[in-house]
Amino acid sequence: MEKQGVHGPKPRFLVGNILDMASLVTKSTSEDMDSINHDIVGRLLPHLVAWSKLYGKRFIFWNGIEPRMCLTETELIKELLLKHSTVSGKSWLQQQGSKHFIGRGLLMANGNDWYHQRHIVAPAFMGDKLKSYAGYMVDCTKEMLESLQNAVVSGQTEFEIGQYMSRLTADIISRTEFDTSCDKGKQIFHLLTVLQHLCAQASRHLCLPGSRFFPSKYNRDIKSLKMEVERLLMEIIQSRKDCVEVGRASSYGNDLLGMLLNEMQKKRGSGFGLNLQLIMDECKTFFFAGHETTALLLTWTVMLLASNPSWQDKVRDEVNRVCNGAAPSVDHLSKLTLLNMVINESLRLYPPASVLPRMAFEDYKLGDLHIPKGLSIWIPVLAIHHNEEIWGKDVNEFNPDRFASKSSAPGRHFIPFAAGPRNCVGQAFAMMEAKIILAMLISRFSFIISDNYRHAPVIVLTIKPKYGVQICLKPLSP
Template sequence: MVMVILKTLLVILVTLIFKVGYDTISYYWLTPRRIKKTMEKQGVRGPKPRFITGNIIDMASLLSNSISQDMDTISHDTVPRLLPHFVAWSNQYGKRFIYWNGIEPRLCLTETKLIKEFLAKHSSISGKSWMQQQGSKYFIGLGLLMANGEDWHHQRHMVAPAFMGEKLKGYFGQMVECTNEMLQSLQIAFESRKNEVEIGDYLTKLTADIIARTEFGSSYEKGKQIFHLLTKLQVRCAQATRHLCFPGSRFFPNTYNKEIKSMKKEVERLLMEIIQSRKDSVEIGRSHSYGNDLLGILLDEIQKNGGSLNLQLVMDECKTFFFAGHETTALLLTWTTMLLASNPYWQDKVRNEVREVFNGGTPSLDQLSKLNVLQMVINESMRLYPPATMLPRMAFQDIVLGDLYIPKGLSVWIPLLAIHHSEELWGKDVNEFKPERFASKSFMPGRFIPFAFGPRNCVGQTFAIMEGKIILAMLISRFSFTISENYKHAPVTVLTIKPKHGVQICLKPLEP
């Protein structure tokens, strides 16, 4: 009897080892080889990949060289600096080429017609790859940004109400209040003879304050603690993703992994305290809803739809709100302020429009839609400095896209920055700051996609634009500002496009 059990266990063990071995060989060798051959038959080639690391070392070397020096002047020609591998390989292999992030093959796609078709029609059979999900696992988890398939559809349905109609209007007052507090801080800085400020710090703190209040309501102080931890966690996770191509790297007991797990644990402890207090309040009858903030709306939607409360998912959505709702808006505001500070003509033009629309009073929600010049400036800022350089999607099924056959397992990477800076699409003045190019609201679909496109577009884009307009309108009506001589133009990428040394501007308060 004992021998039979031992033989059975041995068979199970051998089968398991064989399966793990086959899956590993398939993942690291067979599947990439199949995809490479399929694409070569269509004439799509690229740089030769190294074993395991693919083209990661080549990309790192090109990027290290390109960002080693700050720019001599404020030049918006940033593609060679931030996407040097795209420039090198597109020149060598053409508009379509394939490169390797470790063992993950990536097809670079720049044709706007195909991009539009891919994002609009194939969202249900494409999404985030395993490597992308693992790279952000400890940072934002499997919230809406990283979910796929039915999970994504379910989460989008749950999250969408928080960014629509009356719910969206409810955040307006908090945005105005927080912005007034920032403007007072800037006034105090000026009165203490500090007329030069690093505006990025102020805008980052402001957007963190707004998302903490709109997401957590009265618990916003705890929300600020979460923000600081998530900011550190983002940097650590970005550093750790470099090693993901090595099997089991996420389990290595190195400094990165230890710090990441420790910070994730602390973030989730703070989130659980906020969520549990909401649950307790409803369960004992003290409140009939979980609250009017983003967290409360999410919990109410789950309850309304009869779903059980998946606490990990709720925490992942909260972290996603923080990253997507704070980080990208802070950078949009920082880059736009830099552009206005170095272009006084457009700064005056926006200020005159704000004065005409607001008539010297506090802004109202209805007035925001009348700020057409400001919207043009924001669009041009997002064209020149989009929140992300690339838009990734992996094909979960074989896809036919125009004359292109995309096999299952191939990631499609859309270089947003390169498309936004394409001379072919935008003209010879593509690297100039010219908001008037957005005077016409109709332009070629697929060439301007800062919030992506199709069903998987950014659910919070209306929230972000509303917040951006409020802050910029209030800032420009209280202060004039010029770019400081100390400003060094040095965009870098850490998941998002950031100014390496911040943005220093010189402020001057305006007469009421």
């Protein structure tokens, strides 16, 4: 890479640049921000800002023994995501970092495994199957709104909305994934959340080969949590199989788990069979990808609407006009254009995934660069979404109008769900869920940001508000 003019900070033996990154991030996030300010790239990716000033738009850094090239040139990013998806994917280090809580599900699969898993999973998020989830979303949201209403009646005015959104999206994914077994699904979700935090701790430290075998308390905790999650999943799977075997049911069910089990039955005769471990890994992946990111999208959007009352009023007027007091249906959603613009602007300012990583599995040409096998390319989504050259002088301001036209030039550099063949399979599910929840919330309540809210975004695998988002709710008359 040096021969091609790509340089970077000097790595240390074994640890690479991990310590430099950790110290820069610790320093930049040690204090809260003075006000609600969306200029957060320097806070969350300080190493990227410092190194791009020194080495340019592309530079190499080392995560332990793994070389990574940071790439911010949008034309090359587009080429990478659209053309080279078959020769790039998730690295061994990434798979190790997340194997305990999502295993080798679709998110971490590569090559033929990824191709087959994608074809099995994709139909669950398309057409009529996708529309069938809207009822679950409306019912779960009604329950949450009732609990908020009851709390307001009893005298509570301030709410940490992130907790409510997290519980709500967990309820929805439990219902769509496990339907009748959703109570067990909620237990699984709780355990996976604990596992994720443990795995996130490890991702900030050096991963030495063989360290996962050390009999440390950390490794023991992870192993016992993983075993408990898989025990609960196996109980659900086994009860479905028993029902089919004794003839009480003709299929494994219409939810996501049932669909996977039905596919496994179909594929038995073909070369690619889904095993039970893979089904459990897919279930865990749905939980992580379908719950966490949507909860954060909703939390940040509520924060933005609470601190921009004029946009809140515009969206409320649109929802009232389109839905006319009824719960939003699938047919209503395409007409909620202002709400769609607000959600996109929230995804631009606070994309749940701050970076997109892709490792090269063989040598290939990317623009003017020769990419050698084994090099990881890191696309800093957050930095691209906050790039003044692309989005203009108001790049760090909340301005949904920038998404008013679908053909707007900056929109081509908008990649919260990635792009190309490996884009997010649940993108339509997440957007439908976000629109239904926000439309129902905004038609029942007006809300402002609380004086107790402290703006302090941090990265724990995803971009989160460090202390949650406190808002003051006021019920609207029906």
